Amino acid sequence: MAxxxxxxxxxxxxxxxxxxxKSLAAMLLLxxxxxxxxxxxxxTLNAWFTEENVDVSTIGxxxxxxxxxxxxFLWSPALHRSRLPFFDKLGQRRGxxxxxxxxxxxxxxxxxxxxxxxxxxxxxxxxxxxxxxxASQDIVIDAWRIEVAKDEDxxxxxxxxxxxxxxxxxxxxxxxxxxxxARIGWSFTFALLTLMMVFAIIGVLIAPESxxxxxxxxxxxxTxxxxxxTLTRRAALGVVVLGWGxxxxxxxxxxxxxxxxxxxxxxxxxxxxxxxxxxxxxxxxPAIISAVLLWLEGRSKAPVExxxxxxxxxxxxxxxFILEPLMDIIGRLKWAAPLVLLLILSYRFTDLVWGSxxxxxxxxxxxxxxxxTMDDVAVASKFVGVIMTIAGVGLGGLALKAxxxxxxxxxxxxxxxxxxxxxxxxTTGATYVGGFLSFTxxxxxxxxxxxxxxxGWLVAAIAGENxxxxxxxxxxxxxxxxxxxxxxxxxxYALMASLTMLIGTLGRGALGELIEERGFAYVFIxxxxxxxVAVAASIGEALRTRFAPDKPAAGSTDxxxx
Numbered sequence: 001m002a003x004x005x006x007x008x009x010x011x012x013x014x015x016x017x018x019x020x021x022k023s024l025a026a027m028l029l030l031x032x033x034x035x036x037x038x039x040x041x042x043x044t045l046n047a048w049f050t051e052e053n054v055d056v057s058t059i060g061x062x063x064x065x066x067x068x069x070x071x072x073f074l075w076s077p078a079l080h081r082s083r084l085p086f087f088d089k090l091g092q093r094r095g096x097x098x099x100x101x102x103x104x105x106x107x108x109x110x111x112x113x114x115x116x117x118x119x120x121x122x123x124x125x126x127x128x129x130x131x132x133x134x135a136s137q138d139i140v141i142d143a144w145r146i147e148v149a150k151d152e153d154x155x156x157x158x159x160x161x162x163x164x165x166x167x168x169x170x171x172x173x174x175x176x177x178x179x180x181x182a183r184i185g186w187s188f189t190f191a192l193l194t195l196m197m198v199f200a201i202i203g204v205l206i207a208p209e210s211x212x213x214x215x216x217x218x219x220x221x222x223t224x225x226x227x228x229x230t231l232t233r234r235a236a237l238g239v240v241v242l243g244w245g246x247x248x249x250x251x252x253x254x255x256x257x258x259x260x261x262x263x264x265x266x267x268x269x270x271x272x273x274x275x276x277x278x279x280x281x282x283x284x285x286p287a288i289i290s291a292v293l294l295w296l297e298g299r300s301k302a303p304v305e306x307x308x309x310x311x312x313x314x315x316x317x318x319x320x321f322i323l324e325p326l327m328d329i330i331g332r333l334k335w336a337a338p339l340v341l342l343l344i345l346s347y348r349f350t351d352l353v354w355g356s357x358x359x360x361x362x363x364x365x366x367x368x369x370x371x372x373t374m375d376d377v378a379v380a381s382k383f384v385g386v387i388m389t390i391a392g393v394g395l396g397g398l399a400l401k402a403x404x405x406x407x408x409x410x411x412x413x414x415x416x417x418x419x420x421x422x423x424x425x426x427t428t429g430a431t432y433v434g435g436f437l438s439f440t441x442x443x444x445x446x447x448x449x450x451x452x453x454x455x456g457w458l459v460a461a462i463a464g465e466n467x468x469x470x471x472x473x474x475x476x477x478x479x480x481x482x483x484x485x486x487x488x489x490x491x492x493y494a495l496m497a498s499l500t501m502l503i504g505t506l507g508r509g510a511l512g513e514l515i516e517e518r519g520f521a522y523v524f525i526x527x528x529x530x531x532x533v534a535v536a537a538s539i540g541e542a543l544r545t546r547f548a549p550d551k552p553a554a555g556s557t558d559x560x561x562x
Contacts, residue, residue, distance in 0.1 A: 023148050026207035027158045030097070030141050031165020032172075033200020037104045037134040039173025040193055041127045042066045045111075047178060047359040047374070048186050052116040056360050056367065060512025064251055065128045070498040071248065072135040076321065079139050091209030093144040098204045100140070103133035105197045111190040121260060147210035167386070172196060175382025182374040222316050224327040227297045230312075236289050237319050243281035250274055271510040278506065283345070283499060287337065290326040325495055328485050336544055340483065343537035344499045347476055350416050350531040351469050352504025353511055361423070361520055362458070368427045368519040372458060379451075380458045385466045392470020399471070400478055406542035409479055412472030413538045417531025419468040422461040424524035430457040476500070 042063065049059050079096060087095035107130030114123045145158050173193060180189040225233050257265050330337050361369050362377045372380075399408045425432045434453070437443040437460055446456045480496050515523050 022206050023208055024158065024161055026203045027145065027161040028165045029199045029203030030144075030207070031162040032169045033101060033104075033165075033197055033203060034134070034138055034141055034162070035166035035169030036173050036193065036196055036200075037108065037130050038069070039170045040108060040177070040190075041130050041134070043359075044173055044177045044193075045123075045127060047181070047363060047377075048111075049116055050360045050363045051181075051186070051374075054116055054120070056357065056364070056512045056515050058120075058512070059360060060357065060508040060510075062124055062127070062255070063508050064255060064506075065124070065131045066501070067248075067251065068128070068131045068135040069138070070501040071244070072139055073321065073495060073498065075136070076139045079136065079143075090204070093140050093147070093210050094204050094207055096140045097137060097144070097207075098201065100133045100137040101197055101200050101204065104130050104137070105194050107133065108190060108194040108197070112187045112194070124255070144207070144210045148208060167390070171382065171386055175378050175386070178374045178378035178382060182378075222319055222324070224324045224331070225293050225297060225319060228293060232293070232296065233319055233323075234315055236293055237315060237323060240286045240289060240322060241318070243285050247278045247281045250278065266513070271506060275506055275510075279502065283341065283502065286322070286326055287330060287341065290323055290330050291337075293323065294327055294331050325485075329483070332485070333483070336541075339537065339540050339544060341499070343534065343541050344480075344496050345503050346530075346534040346537055347413060347472070348416075348500045349504045349507070349534065350420055350527050351465070351472075352501060353507045354420070354527060357508075357512065357515060357520075357523075360515075367515050368521050370426060370458065372455070376455050376458065380455065380462045384459050385462045388463045388466040389470040392467040392472075393474045394470075395467070396471040396474035400475060405475070405478055405482060406538075406545055408471075408475040410535065410538040410542060412468070412475040413531065413534040415468035416472045417528050417535060419461075419465040420524045420528040420531065422464050424521055424528070426457055426461055427519070427521040427524070430454075433457050433460050436460065 042065070046059055046063070049062075083092050084095045084099045087099045089095070090098060107126040110126040111123065114126070116123060141162075145162060149158055177189055177193060180192065222233065225236075254265060254270050329340075333340055358381065359377070362372050362381065363369070363374065365371045396408065396412070399411070403411075422433060434443075434457055437446070437456055442460070443453060443456050446459065451459060483496075511523060511527075514526075
């Protein structure tokens with residue numbers, strides 16, 4: 001709550017100060033460059049696929065390239081100190097930024113010359129390349145923002161401008177892209193979107209080079225787990241890394257088979273067979289290993305062993321980035337860790353699993369889809385929807401102050417699940433949405449803007465869902481921030497934010513096939529029911545924080561109970 005309030009408060013002053021501080025102007029442009037590839041490669045690309053009649057199930061599987069954003073923390077140590085050849089004259093952070101931006105432009109530029117009907121494999125490869133480069137760019141931009149900040153107020157200003165740039169890029173990559181595609185075609189649209197990355201390059205060129213924190217060296221040693229034998233730490237790390245590597249290999253192999261095989265594999269069977277194993281390898285196993293390491297360290301009498309070899313330093317770095325943050329969380333939450341893990345995995349499920357099928361539902365004609373035009377979707381989703389998301393964020397901030405974190409967490413979970421029923425109502429004739437618009441006379445208000453009755457249904461449904469998503473998002477960020485230890489803030493937050501994407505992203509392939517078999521109406525009811533898991537977990541966590549003797553967050557002064 002405090003972070004969101006400070007961010008809003010500092011936005012106007014940050015805009016006013018951009019002329020005097022190049023880092024602020026650079027931050028706005030870098031935020032634009034960070035959000036644009038995400039909007040295009042994980043969202044707008046699906047609208048193009050829908051227009052080109054790519055199967056909904058294939059769209060669902062291809063959306064798994066977004067997992068790069070969930071797993072980016074795994075390769076962040078590789079970017080921490082290294083420099084990029086040929087670009088290193090710009091400095092460590094700026095050199096990597098420019099290098100990743102070149103890769104992003106190459107990937108997005110390829111879309112201007114590709115045909116989904118005959119070159120789906122090439123498009124997927126370029127989209128994957130662009131997403132990995134975009135996720136990597138995020139790592140470097142985040143590091144630059146923290147390192148270049150002169151003080152706390154300056155960091156708040158940088159963060160506010162970054163968010164502003166990111167939101168503007170979502171508008172450009174969504175609303176503007178759909179408007180342009182309907183008029184000049186997808187090739188020219190992707191060309192213009194690619195050229196917009198030039199603003200990010202300008203941001204790199206005007207950005208002052210940051211100076212990495214001089215305390216990094218002091219933080220290289222292992223803290224949690226330092227009292228364990230080196231062999232024990234290495235074995236634990238090896239098991240976790242092998243588990244993550246296996247999961248990524250399985251997902252990549254399945255995506256390759258989906259694109260290249262004459263008879264694509266069944267996504268639902270894959271999820272049924274390997275989904276639980278992937279979740280176990282990426283989430284549950286590291287948590288169990290962290291708990292075991294804590295138990296062993298509490299009973300270990302082994303002297304602290306130092307390994308200053310290059311391999312030893314790399315292993316210790318990986319330990320600090322992967323295992324120590326988990327060990328800290330489990331050490332603080334103890335028996336409540338499974339409940340918190342369930343809440344994190346399920347809270348954003350309903351909107352994340354549905355996101356890849358929004359365009360097929362809005363634009364498509366099969367399985368109960370609505371067959372709206374791109375102009376209709378641009379107005380409803382990328383104009384009204386963006387406004388309502390911002391309104392939801394503001395409403396969430398006010399509610400946090402008035403009612404407390406945990407009450408709002410429960411309300412957000414209920415809203416996120418319930419708004420799936422708005423889209424179910426659209427598939428059955430908009431009885432309830434249309435009745436609401438008529439009762440409130442909002443249909444007459446929309447008519448003033450030449451929004452007909454049918455488009456008004458879509459506007460109302462998207463407005464309701466985006467309001468709920470904005471509300472739930474800001475509340476969930478406040479909750480995650482409350483359980484983060486400041487010592488591990490960046491890594492723990494990245495890990496937990498990544499976990500929120502895991503179940504929803506993995507479920508998209510199976511959901512796509514379910515849409516083809518049962519239709520959109522059935523799926524909307526199903527996702528609303530699945531959202532009740534997050535509601536139950538939120539209620540359980542609210543009860544825990546109310547009655548638990550210990551606070552869930554290190555250094556937190558507010559348990560979050562209402």
